[in-house]
Amino acid sequence: MATTAPNYSPGLEGVIAGISTISDIDVEASRLIYRGYDVHELAKQGSFEETAYLLLHGTLPTQTELDHFHQTLAGEYEVPDYIYDIFRATPKNAHPMDQLKVAVGALAPSDPDYSASPTDRDANLRKAVRMTAKMGNLVANGWRIAHDQEVVKPDGSLNIAQNFLYMLNGTKPEEFAWKAIDTSLVLYAEHGFNASTFAARVTVSSLSDIYSGVVSAIGTLKGNLHGGANEKAMEMLMEIGSVENAEPFIRDALTHKKKIMGFGHREYRISDSRAGIMGELGKEAARRSGNEKWAEIADICERVMKEEKNLFPNVDFPAAYAYYSLGVPIPLYTPIFAISRITGWCANMIEQLDDNRIMRPKSIYAGESLRDYVPIANRH
Ligand SMILES: CC(C)(COP(=O)(O)OP(=O)(O)OC[C@H]1O[C@@H](n2cnc3c(N)ncnc32)[C@H](O)[C@@H]1OP(=O)(O)O)[C@@H](O)C(=O)NCCC(=O)NCCS
Missing domain, CATH: 1.10.230.10 (Cytochrome P450-Terp, domain 2)
Structure with a gap:
């Protein structure tokens, strides 16, 4: 039984599974770029909202575009009340990543573009912005509900990092705290064909919708070898x-x-x-x-x-x-990663669908050779 073959690479190490214009890692220089920009510069001089725009649209926004993007996000911060009911019905021992997986899946049918074709690029961009806007709310209020606290509705005047801390703690965060979260969101936003991004790309490659891709990605990110x-x-x-x-x-x-x-x-x-x-x-x-x-x-x-x-x-x-x-509860660390990486996941799924071919690798068969079927009465 063969377990080796010329093209077999355990863990797909070194395998090229696509062409992307979203991010690149220069291993020699230990440099990561998003759409050509060094992540260090984005982290030091930019913001998560700018980074989200860059990943989703391909260019850095002008001030007018950024203001408009913020308004669009702020208009999408709220989630339908039935999502909070789902949190209430979820066993309290659920890990926040499991809550998040369920909540994102449940959000899909309330998206105004739910019936759009999975390859409708404009609809996918709108869905991406909606999910990016809502993630902090899902994580913060999922945690609150699991701990018998009242929901704190998002504040449209705050950015994603500020809002997350505001909804989590019920008080407006001080500048150092939200800027630290914001910088971490910039750093976590995108990283090539990592496991969760690849899972998202595999999911939509079957022409499933991008909410399903995000659910796959959240489940993959949860693992200890990745976001966990x-x-x-x-x-x-x-x-x-x-x-x-x-x-x-x-x-x-x-x-x-x-x-x-x-x-x-x-x-x-x-x-x-x-x-x-x-x-x-x-x-x-x-x-x-x-x-x-x-x-x-x-x-x-x-x-x-x-x-x-x-x-x-x-x-x-x-x-x-x-x-x-910063006082963030430990089970929310990986969900914070997801609040950020949703942007990279969505950019990648949209890129995948721009030039799609279903992902379907091969395996080496290492099982039994062909053998005769044995009627049940003759089995010992
Ligand atoms: C990130 C990671 C999954 C990469 O995995 P990988 O490319 O498949 O590398 P491997 O797990 O095969 O590790 C290669 C070697 O380095 C060792 N190694 C790698 N990461 C290690 C770690 N965190 N602690 C101890 N040893 C480690 C392995 O034991 C192995 O040694 P060996 O060849 O003597 O058996 C792996 O480094 C890891 O498990 N890290 C800890 C989890 C983590 O921090 N994940 C977040 C990644 S951003």
Whole structure:
């Protein structure tokens, strides 16, 4: 039974599965570009709404276009009340990513373009903007309802990052907090043919609709090897607990061949282009919170991982202690990733549908050779 073949690449490593104009990773330079712009410049000088516009429309907006885009988003922040009822009916132990998957699926029929053709580009762009606008509401109010709190309706004068914190906490966020979330949304927005984006592209390649693609993507992002790593990284930091325990903990975990969440990457070889900026944010957030322990523990983990495995932190590692220092509940870290990556998912699905061919790879058959059917009475 053959398990190798010239073109077989486990995990599809190195396989080229499409042509894209959305983002590119320069592995040598550890640089990530969105539509040609360095993500560092977008994170330092731009905003998430500008980034969302760029990913969906292909160009940076003028001020007038950005103002109009904000108005369009703000007009779509609200979700129908039946979505809150679904949250109320969902078992309280549901992970917020599972709540989100259900909610996005349930939103689809109330989209005004629900009956549009799945290949209608303009309708898909409108759906993308609607979903981008609503994600923060779904995550924040899903959490509130699961914790027996009243719904906080979105405020149209606030941007997506501000609104998320406002709906989550019920109070307007201070500038440092929402800007930190905004920057993290810029960094998380798009990253080539990663697992969740690929799942979204596979889904719409059958000419399913982009809401279904987002549901597939959310389910894929949830996994610990992908978006779920930011939550697991924080859980690990908490398990380490003290600066003194950091080095022995990591060395022991590596001895037992455990994977350290928030380290390594399929594409990058030297460093993750996004981790530096997120790390600066995390350290500043930790300093402001008055508890720099997590950042100190993180530094030790990074040093030991470099020494032992020559591995570097990916964006999820500093995101973990940045969000923690901002007071965000740990189960919402991966949903925040989704609030951002919805833009990349939608841009990719629209691009997929612009020149679609159904995704249908092959497998190597390693099962039994042809054999005779045995009538049930003759089986032992
Ligand atoms: C990102 C990731 C899934 C990439 O996976 P991949 O390209 O398939 O790489 P592999 O899992 O095959 O790892 C290659 C080698 O590096 C090691 N490695 C990779 N990431 C590691 C980690 N986080 N901790 C410990 N060892 C790690 C593997 O054990 C393996 O070593 P080996 O060859 O001695 O067996 C992987 O690095 C990982 O699981 N990281 C932790 C989860 C995470 O942070 N995900 C978020 C990514 S943005």
